[in-house]
Amino acid sequence: MTPPPIHDPSLDVPPPKGGPGDPFGEGPVAAKARRQRSLFIALALAAFVVLVFINSLLKLTAHAHHG
Secondary structure (H helix, E strand, O other), rough: OOOOOOOHHOOOOOOHHHHHEEEEOOOOHHHHHHHHHHHHHHHHHHHHHHHHHHHHHHHHHHHHHOO
16 A cells, blocks of 8 residues: 655645736736737747748749749
8 A cells, every 4th residue: 555645835836926817926017018028929920930931932933933
């Protein structure tokens, strides 16, 4: 029979400070900054995908016309 698991209180994670709308316990200014950073990263990623797609199309059409 195995012994019961040992509870280590030092590994307990405290509950978030904010309510359900503030899971990271940050204030409204920090939350707004985080949303803006996330939006910027999403837009930059989308722009990169569009550039790679356009580059691929240009290379494919150049290859098709070349031979």
